Amino acid sequence: MSNSNPSDGKREQPAPSAEPMIERLIFNNRLPLLIVFLVLTLFLGYNAAKIQPDASFERLIPLEHPYIVNMMEHRDDLQNLGNYVRIAVENEDGDIFEKEYMETLEKITDEVFYLNGVERSGLKSLWTSNVRWQEVTEEGFQGGTVIPDGYDGSKDSLEELRDNVLRSGEVGRLVADDFNSSIIYAPLMEKDPETGESLDYRELSQALEQKVRQKFEAQNGNVDIHIVGFAKLVGDLIEGIESIALFALITLVLTTIFLFWYSRCVAGTIVPVLASLVAVVWQLGILRLLGYGMDPYSVLVPFLVFAIGISHGVQVVNAMAIEASKGFDPLTSARLAFRALYIPGIVALVSDAFGFLTLLFIEIDVIRDLAVAAGIGVAVIIITNLVLHPVVMSYIGITKGGVKHVQNHDGKADRKWRLMSYFAHPGVAPVSLLIALVLVGASVYYKQDLKVGDLDKGAPELRPDSRYNMDNSFMVENYSTSSDVLVVMVETPQESCTNYDVLRSMDRLQWRLENTEGVQSTISLADVSKIVTRALNEGNWNWYEISRNQTIINASIRQAPSGLINTDCSLTPLMAYLDDHKAETLRRVTAEVEDFAEGNNDPDKHEFLLGAGNAGVEAATNEVISSAKNMMLVFVYAVVAFLCLLSFRSVRAVLCVILPLGLTSIIAEALMAQMGIGIKVATLPVIALGVGIGVDYGIYMFSKLETYLKEGYPLQEAYFETLRTTGKAVAFTGITLALGVFTWIFSPIKFQADMGVLLTFMFLWNMVGAIWLMPALARFLLRPEKIAAKKK
Template sequence: MPVVRNPEDFDRNSGSFFERLVFNHRPVVIILCVLATIFLGFHASRLTINASFEKTIPSSHPYIRNYLDNEKELPGLGNTVRIAVENTNGDIFDPHYLDTLKKINDAVYLIPGVDRSWMKSLWMPVVRWTEVTEEGYNGGPVMPPDYNASPDSVAALRRNVARAGVLGTLVSNDLHSSMIIVPLLETDVRTGAPLDYRAFSHELERTIQAQQSSGVKVHIVGFGKLVGDLMDGLAYVARFFAVSAAIATLLIFWYTRCVRSTVLLVSISLLGVVWLLGLMHLAGYVLDPYSILVPFLIFAIGLSHGAQKMNGIMQDVARGTHKYVAARYTFRRLFLAGLTALLTNVVGFAVLMVIDIPIIKSMALQTSIGVFVLIVTKLILIPVMLSYVGVSKKAAARHVDDAQAPKRRKINELWGKLDRFTQRRWATATVAVFAVIGVAGFIGSLNVKVGDLDPGAPELRKSSRYNLDDAYITAHYGLSSDQFAVIVKTQPNACASWANLVTMDNLAWSLQQLPGVQTVVSLPGIIRHVTAGQFDGNGKWQTISRDQGLVDSAYSAASVAMPDATNQACSVVPIVAYLSDHKAETLTRVLDAVVAFGKKHNSDDVQFLPAAGSAGIEAITNLVVKSANRSVLLMLYGAVIVLCFITFRSWRAVIVALVPLIITSVLCEALMVALGIGVKVATLPVTALGVGVGVDYALYLLSVQLGLQRRGVSLAEAYRKSVMFTGKVVGLIGFTLAAGVITWAWSPIKFQADMGILLAFMFIWNMVGAVVLIPALSHFLLPDGLWARSAGEQSTTGPNQTLERTRKADDRPADRTARLRSAR
């Protein structure tokens, strides 16, 4: 393209129809963008932060449907908060402690969102004791109805606790704390809106703090509290977002040394985030602890594409081209490559929508919306704005005049030496090294685990208050918070039949033998205990009698003592296995045993269905994540292959672009193994995100390289020019994004720290693969003379032919400086 110093000498009707539409109506484009910013900015300010329990689970999976269809019959086996109230100065039979426990219990009972009918504690009448005396059955609430803090009433409470069998469940083994079990509703009964977990968590804290007294310490676990803590930690996420943006700004300025273009680039990148947040609110979405990272991802992708546009304009301005003409030249050169890269990102993120977990589907859709926003803000708005603002001539001159910038000359010489990787010796060594690294990474990735690998909540640090509370409850209670519940469905009023009880008892016994199972609580076990009680506690009667009359009598007593052991219709019975941890191996072991048992014993009379309880739901989630992990990668790479082939029109070029991405994905999984990070809801999208961003590097580099090779330029020269035109910016963006996200490693939210480490690794390796492995692979797959073998390919046009025309235009007789600029 010729150098045009005066915009009046430029043919404004040249270029494509879309280019003329944009640049011949620049004021209209800017006004439309301003109006869109005002409108979407208003809606972005109204975006709320919340989470949903059901959105974190694969709600359409058949096993989860079993739980959702019977949710009302299974109180306390889904979304439940557990509050352990500890007496630090004695045991639970201290009147002062009991008074404080009552105040906390009554206050929590009134918090909106609590399912009050199934709330349990020593002060709730639903918690009962039973015994068999010579006069018959005797029982009542564990807390004596006439309790008055006197020694006699405290002694009565002590006897009732012993008779109720709540030691290790509602009362700690050391008698120093007791539990308040708080099932939650998914909606706020006052408004009908989804329960605001952040507000619930804050209200819970305020309520407990208002009633708490000296000598009493409270420990809280459960999904509602976990999400509340995560959303409180989102303030830290915003801080790290600001730090990442600041680092990106400084590095971009270090590269350009142009204040105006740097500010413009970062501002429009942030503008894309504002548009995304506004569109999310219009679409009815909210920010949750997982999708909060989507805005930064859109900022990062936008920064990558914007830097390429700014770099192209800066090079044209340095050659003497007017800023308006330079903006149009850059638009012509890079619009199609940038559009293809962004569409590849959209497809890559959209692939995640096949995963049967609503929160991942929504994150994928939100990211795809954000990438569509970038098509306007980065591919159109940045060139239009730079056509007005331009770049500093001094900064532009630094990019082409080595005599004025000796340090930059050395850097450019270093970049120029990358063409050595197109030589056989360097290419062979590079391919061999990457092959060894790839094989080693693949072997390591075979050990990647699915699910959580640590106790407690892996989303938070081990030192977090939530995980310390979880550790306390696990250590002091015989039954952990990891419940795996099997849903047993029978005909109405048939749950207590002898045959069904025996089959249920066999399953409970089978689960009890599995490693990782602490104990199993089931209706048959309760009936055994009650039956023995009917015969003076004789151990010989610890059985399920064939006499249906005895069974019915025991069932009547059991349903009074433990009303949640079955539903009122005696058609749904939970068999609850309490697990020692929620590691993937433990959950898989239990789930496999339940599924195998069900296949063998399911009939029209009785069905054994997985699964409910926190551990049961997590087991199904792990199952979905495991099956989706590989299929998502295959679909993602399939989409990338198709789009790259459309762009390059060469299967050889597709392989060159794809191999570095595959190696990076394999090494990412190997890194997860080394760091003890499992594949789960929080980390499953990372590989797709890394591939979506990494493919941009290959598209920009290869599109320039192939455009020149098809015009007859040698591979070494074509790669050298592509590096000088787009490769340096690829390196800059790779380091910029990695430097930004690596700061997440210090986040108090562990899954954000994990994502930061993994994304930083993938950004760096994708960049290294693009600038080192692409030329090495090109030596073997895209050698000199390849395009000359086909006249059709020789005449093929592409989005970057203009680079060759620019080279020819600049080859006219000129002074030495102009020739040096042309060489670059």
């Protein structure tokens, strides 16, 4: 670099021989580049504006897991036991055997029948013809619909209705134990049979609110309506997502304020914010062009893209301010800043991207979508914040106020950086490593309680006091059959599902399950056979057994409900109603079924297959996450380590960058265990995100440290210079990233709040690790004299 001082007081541009080709390509074509950026931003912005909220039951489940493969193979025979809504209509001032209540229930049933997405053939209510009563009399079987013929709402017809309900076996299922409410059960279709389009959960949830809850609660002041089910849960999540716009605005305002406080430069504040917003627009536009929507999980990624963009923009502003304070003009300052940052910046962002893409190994589409969204976002940042940002700044430059702020801060900040440089001192470094080892030991101890899956009842994605969880509590408290159902599919050859051996094996499995902690009750075709056989023999309990006589069995299941047997008698489900869907409950119950299946499956007679129902889906998801967690961590760290090795060409350097990240991961898991946050679909990506983004600090810090070591500085002095030039930017980066996700803590969506807590901690602690632990590791791992010799 030339040290001559032109007459205008500005230093001349560095010799062209020192310029990398990519720098010449960018800065020699600034105007055409800006035009291209403008056109692309308008085009992608147009597409970004059209992106729609998207949610799908199938995208939230591991479609390649054996449980889900079994469920999807037999889904037509299971009446959509995995995807439904249950609507409880409560009479607040009486019971269900009132004329006005029954009229309201009939109207609600009709309304639900015509909602888009409802599989009408499977709809169940006291008013539907598939809800029947049956009894055995001296004259044989008698039965009919629960609503008696000629029902007119009179006292006599209501009494007959009461008798029919008691004889139907629906008390505790469709009718509450206290008779104050009844349920409308509506199975859902994943795709519209006419158009082939996926079910719009947002539209369905709004219809349930407006056309059912609000409409009929307003019409009948004594009625209170409670709605649960996957579709309603997703609808509530999408509504919560819409509040994210407020968080985005708060984040934008706070980030802008902090950035101005940091730079004292209007251009150094506005340009990185705009460049980061352009990155978000590009990301959303590309996602829309690729056919993606914004589901409740990937909708958080634009926050991260904005925060990552700001963090790298800060590095550019910091580097330009330093060069401008030396007297360089805006163009030269921008070129020098780009030259110093493009390699560590690209390495950091590529590490981010590959860290996110490791999530593709998890066989759950919604996590894979998140990986793609994050990967695209980071790839875009390489262009917008490492190219667009410095090019725009090359025209504007750092204002005099910004330059003066850097110059005035040098003396005052030097004392702070000098003190912090003692982290690399031979006497302090061992203490830092000892503290780190203590933290590792304590974290390993406290993270023993970390669980996979949900740890709370209800929907853990929402807060306990949310309307959905309050509705779910009502269902649990008033109905004997839980909303958490595990379905074991008993597969047989055609016309063989009612054979004695099949029913007897089902009965034995039911006995084992009903004596397993966490199982409330079970029901299967075996129960129907035993109940009817007893009824056919004057109610004698000695006959409450599965008969060895096939003729008697055939007679006993002739009137079996359609949901317990398919059309060709090749499949019959066994349903277990669980206390909850906590991870421990699911693991205990599925282990019992698998153990039974291993000893009793006979391909020629019957096979017991897991597992449908919402509990089966949850159990499969937990297994996938449990097996993927460690593999994902290995891939994340392997990719980040490999990229660092390519950049620094030293295993010792890689350890200096990676080990602080490892400490953060271990502490974060301990934090999750103590906060009662399980590893699940919502929180698993946090681990990869925290590592992928956290590596940025170490890469920027170490690349600058290595530069000074090559110039012959002793380690502590080199670290002091690193702090003077990069330390403030790294600290601000950590605060900016944390700020971008901190506002999530106040979200009505609990899983978003959990992610906010964890990411805020990981971003801040990764920054602390880079500033505090990395120099201590460098004291023991690096050989400064060898690094200096490399340059020579």
